Amino acid sequence: MMIKKRLAISNIIMLVVPAILIVVIAGGLLEAFTEKYGKKIRIINEGTGTYKVQKALDSYIKNKDVDNEKIEESLKNAGYNLLITDNGATVFSNLTYDDKDAISKINEDILSSSDSMVLEVNAISLIKNSILNDGKRINIIAIKANKFMSKQQFKSDMRAFFISYISVVLIIALIIITLTNGILSSRVAKSLIEPLDLLSYGAGQIEEGNLEFKINYDGKDEFSKVCADFDKMRMRLKESIDMKLKYEEDRKELVAGISHDLRTPLTTIKGYAKGLKDGVANTPEKCERYHEIIYSKACDMDMLVDKLFLFSKLDTGKFPFIFEKVNCNDFFLSFLNTVVNEFKVKGLDCSYENNCEDNVYFNIDCEEMHRVLANILENSVKYKGKDVGNAKIKIDKKEDELVIIVQDDGPGVIEENLSRLFKGFFREDASRSNPSEGSGLGLSIAEYIVKAHKGTIRAENNNGLTIIITLPIYNE
Structure with a gap:
């Protein structure tokens, strides 16, 4: 929630x-x-019920029926007690102590002032009626001592x-x-x-350098997205650190590769230069051969330095590509016309198959895409494994992509090394015993250029090595 x-x-x-x-x-x-x-x-x-009691007493007075027991019984239900006097003398009384105490607080003049009266004060309810009987005054008094509180x-x-x-x-x-x-x-x-x-724990783990943990939050509230984003950040940070470590490892391998590939021709140059200096080359033929070897190795070093310079510019993303809209068929025909004889001399016969229509265009840097294809063919020449090898360039259109397939009939590559082909200074010859055959930068440079064209490049074994490149087709 x-x-x-x-x-x-x-x-x-x-x-x-x-x-x-x-x-x-x-x-x-x-x-x-x-x-x-x-x-x-x-x-x-x-209330006190005085009206009912007064009415009952009046009925007895009118009938001149002064029956003590009868009057007492009728008053009992109303909670009243009875006092009957004859000329001041008490004839009948069932008054309680509370009744007597309450009546004692009433002024005597008030009681004798009238023959008939109803008196109701806080502590007592009193009803009095009088009659004359044979010249005698009989007073009938009904009394109820109120035990309830005052208002x-x-x-x-x-x-x-x-x-x-x-x-x-x-x-x-x-x-x-x-x-x-x-x-x-x-x-x-x-x-x-x-x-x-959880977030505090995660921050603490990151601070300690541990990126192997995972935040598991099962809630379905705003924090679920925060925790998920935090975990994504952790994973990206881990990927970044892993990439940095891998980059550092690649950099060390790169430095080691450069050192090795430069040291070999340098050693050769130094050796032959020392032979010239010490007079080992004591004939004009030997001197000329020594000079040719020194020049050849210097050219190899120059070519290696050029590739390193190009590789470093591509790696930093500062290489200036010049893109232009180019017709697919025109570009590949032009490329083949340029290189077919060159590679034939090197022992590689090139063929071409184009399954695209004439109106297919792509946006490329012609010179650098030329370099990509040339580097792939150079790789086929180096590892053809026989005197004359064959390479076929096939062009297909797949939806909005142009698929370029370069397939040779060489020995191919060990499966576990396919993913490493495009890594700088990688060669299947782990001993690097023959650096003159290549620097290991050709396919790495090709990958940089293809990615700069928003394309992809991969390798697979198919009766030889096959390089597959995809490039986006130009749309107006």
Whole structure:
């Protein structure tokens, strides 16, 4: 999952989960808190029931039925107790201690001021009715001592209830939010730290020079591309270092090859020059032969130096190619007319087959492409293995490419050496015992030139050595 999406989901969860948990827990707490105050709330909501009691007493007064037990029974359901007096003397009373305590707090004048009254104060509910019976005043008083709190106290307690309830809810909400955010943040942080640790490990390995490790990150987020790019960078760095090491090795071989190929003709020149100096060549014929050998070896050295100079310019990419649009048939006919007799003298018969149409063109440097083909034929001459060898140049068109095939009937090359043919100073004769037969630079120079023409060159064995070159066809 992408980090952006993961963070969005995490933020939503951080809001939704705590909200749901807080609502559920707050509901449970409210139930617990209201259970404590439920009775008080129900008492205050239910009231004292004075209207019903007063109505019951009125019915007894009108009927002049002062039956203590009957009145007591009817008042019992309403929670009232009964006091009956006859001319001030108590006839019946089932008052409790709380009733007596509550009634004692009422002014005596208030109780005697009227025959009928309803009195309701914080601590007591009192209903009084009086009748005259045979000249006697009978007072029937229903009393209920209220044990519930006053409204002021109720408000105070409710205020305390809400403060304590809200405080507990806030604390729990804070804990839930902290835990939720902590858990989600740790998970998101872990998903970020893991790839960062991998990248840090990789950087440390590179710093220590180890490029053989591999970063394995299975996540499907932005870091997967970063880790993949980091691993590609490691591989390219490794390839670069391997290439540098190979280049250094090739450079050492190149220096060794140059030293060897220059030392051999130099040794010959020095030997024959010393023979002339010491008078070993004591006849005109010997002197002339010594001079010819010295000149021939000097020419070989000059040719080698020219090839080295060309090779170095090609290797540095500073060689000035002059490309031009050339007709394929015209170029190869011109090349064959130029070299066919030269190579025939060297013991190589050249043939030509062109399967392209007359309107095929390619963009080349004619002189350097001439050098490529000449170097390939020179290689066939050196390794023809018999007095007269044969080489065939075949031209084909394949889609947008021109395919040039140069095939000889020589002994070919050992398979394991095919890939090394285009390496500078490579010769199958590992002892380099006959440097006059070549410097080993011809095919290497040919490869540089072909690649500069955006083409390819390769070698294979096919009843001799076959060199295959592909070049792009010119399109308007």
